[in-house]
Amino acid sequence: MTNPTSTLRVRFAPSPTGYLHVGGARTALFNWLLARKLGGVFVLRIEDTDRERSSEAMIEGVIAGLRWLGLDWDEGPYLQSAFLARHQAVAEELVARGLAYRAFETPQELEALRLSAQERKASFLYKGGKWRDALPDDTQAQLQAGIPHVIRLATPRSGIFEWHDDVFGPLTQDWTEVDDYVLLRSDGSPTYMLSVVVDDIDMGITQVVRGADHIANTPKQVLLYQALGAAPPRFAHLPLILGTDRSRLSKRHGATSVLAYRDEGFLPWAFCNFLALIGWSPNDNQEVFATPGELIERFSLEGVSRTNGVFDADKARWVNSQHLAHHVEEKELLERLQPHLAALDIQPASSPEDAAYQTSVQLLKPRARTLVELAQMLRPYLSDSFEIDQAAVRKNVLTSGAGDFLPDLIQVIEQLDFTDLVAMETRLREFSEAHALSTGKVFNCIRTALTGQKVSPGIFETLQAIGQLRTRQRLQQALELCQTVQPAP
Numbered sequence: 216m217t218n219p220t221s222t223l224r225v226r227f228a229p230s231p232t233g234y235l236h237v238g239g240a241r242t243a244l245f246n247w248l249l250a251r252k253l254g255g256v257f258v259l260r261i262e263d264t265d266r267e268r269s270s271e272a273m274i275e276g277v278i279a280g281l282r283w284l285g286l287d288w289d290e291g292p293y294l295q296s297a298f299l300a301r302h303q304a305v306a307e308e309l310v311a312r313g314l315a316y317r318a319f320e321t322p323q324e325l326e327a328l329r330l331s332a333q334e335r336k337a338s339f340l341y342k343g344g345k346w347r348d349a350l351p352d353d354t355q356a357q358l359q360a361g362i363p364h365v366i367r368l369a370t371p372r373s374g375i376f377e378w379h380d381d382v383f384g385p386l387t388q389d390w391t392e393v394d395d396y397v398l399l400r401s402d403g404s405p406t407y408m409l410s411v412v413v414d415d416i417d418m419g420i421t422q423v424v425r426g427a428d429h430i431a432n433t434p435k436q437v438l439l440y441q442a443l444g445a446a447p448p449r450f451a452h453l454p455l456i457l458g459t460d461r462s463r464l465s466k467r468h469g470a471t472s473v474l475a476y477r478d479e480g481f482l483p484w485a486f487c488n489f490l491a492l493i494g495w496s497p498n499d500n501q502e503v504f505a506t507p508g509e510l511i512e513r514f515s516l517e518g519v520s521r522t523n524g525v526f527d528a529d530k531a532r533w534v535n536s537q538h539l540a541h542h543v544e545e546k547e548l549l550e551r552l553q554p555h556l557a558a559l560d561i562q563p564a565s566s567p568e569d570a571a572y573q574t575s576v577q578l579l580k581p582r583a584r585t586l587v588e589l590a591q592m593l594r595p596y597l598s599d600s601f602e603i604d605q606a607a608v609r610k611n612v613l614t615s616g617a618g619d620f621l622p623d624l625i626q627v628i629e630q631l632d633f634t635d636l637v638a639m640e641t642r643l644r645e646f647s648e649a650h651a652l653s654t655g656k657v658f659n660c661i662r663t664a665l666t667g668q669k670v671s672p673g674i675f676e677t678l679q680a681i682g683q684l685r686t687r688q689r690l691q692q693a694l695e696l697c698q699t700v701q702p703a704p
């Protein structure tokens with residue numbers, strides 16, 4: 216796992232929470248883009264040290280999210296829990312070298328320290344205490360008596376630390392504000408701070424890209440790199456993701472699991488494209504990136520913004536609509552559409568290779584924002600049970616004199632060549648003229664009889680997509696309706 220060369224090595228290191236949330240997905244995406252752009256290695260490491268929250272199902276949730284997005288990793292998934300013994304050994308080594316120390320305060324003692332800080336209106340900061348400079352014999356006696364203890368890092372007592380963040384630029388930290396934080400808990404379990412640094416060193420990570428909520432951890436972690444004699448990686452922190460009301464993104468703003476967006480009918484690459492725009496932009500403000508390759512080429516950390524990004528579900532649907540209309544390959548579209556059709560109980564009468572199915576999808580896809588919307592729109596094209604807008608039927612069928620012209624129209628339809636759009640148009644215009652009807656009246660009647668709705672794509676394309684047989688049947692049904700229903704006055 217060590218890195219003998221200077222190849223870029225990045226990682227996505229989620230704590231499993233049962234699903235991949237959009238913030239994590241954006242972090243994974245930016246790491247992946249960087250690795251793919253610079254010929255680097257993208258490592259997946261699941262930080263599963265919190266045993267209670269790390270069941271196999273929770274890990275699977277994260278992996279399923281990454282797989283759906285198409286963010287493939289080159290190494291891993293490593294499970295952090297596998298390196299427990301190594302983390303413990305590192306903590307012990309730091310104690311042996313005098314860089315960390317055992318602290319034996321009881322929870323009650325710590326609470327008393329906290330309360331006394333509160334009384335002084337100061338914030339509690341554990342620095343030094345009585346154990347950092349305790350005599351070795353005192354520490355040894357406690358240890359032998361089996362008194363529970365933690366291992367803390369001895370952090371600098373004074374001074375200012377300066378570092379460079381690849382997004383936020385020069386940053387500083389006053390060491391007097393940094394506590395002697397815990398590396399190993401009293402039950403022997405390592406903290407996030409210890410595990411993340413040891414693993415990043417062992418896995419040869421050269422660039423850390425993660426959420427801005429980790430900026431404050433960075434100087435603390437750099438101390439550990441120094442203590443362990445390892446060169447710290449570069450750090451780049453990504454701006455936080457807010458909801459449209461500018462508060463931190465949460466379930467209140469809608470789904471936060473990426474798989475919920477799969478279920479809402481997003482194309483995975485379109486969703487990645489949308490995520491990339493949260494906190495990043497290219498210098499020319501292009502927003503739609505047709506393929507992963509196009510975005511990889513344009514992506515760089517320079518384009519990452521320092522201001523918080525906004526998760527705007529309407530924007531997500533717009534980006535998705537652009538991919539549906541212009542960029543997704545037909546084969547992928549048909550495949551991804553299938554489960555949404557099945558969920559609506561729509562069975563294309565024939566296979567996805569069927570020309571009528573493909574024609575309908577091509578016709579409707581520029582009008583849909585999601586695959587769910589597309590599946591709903593496809594209903595009258597692929598099945599005989601579809602929603603009817605009664606107001607449209609009243610206006611375009613029942614009160615339009617259709618009962619008089621439908622018998623002739625049905626005859627014309629029976630003789631029409633459905634493969635020839637131009638001939639269809641000519642013939643139907645002739646029909647309108649011959650019956651002294653406006654084309655609007657005839658076309659709207661056909662449209663509503665065929666789709667149950669007021670609006671549809673171009674009428675000739677709609678006829679073609681629905682096909683001659685179904686068109687004839689639906690016009691016949693419209694005629695029967697005219698003959699049996701008395702329109703309300």
Ligand code: GLU
Nearest residue numbers: 228229230262411425429
């Ligand atoms: N497991 C940590 C998290 O999910 C990783 C943070 C980091 O990238 O260092 O927040």
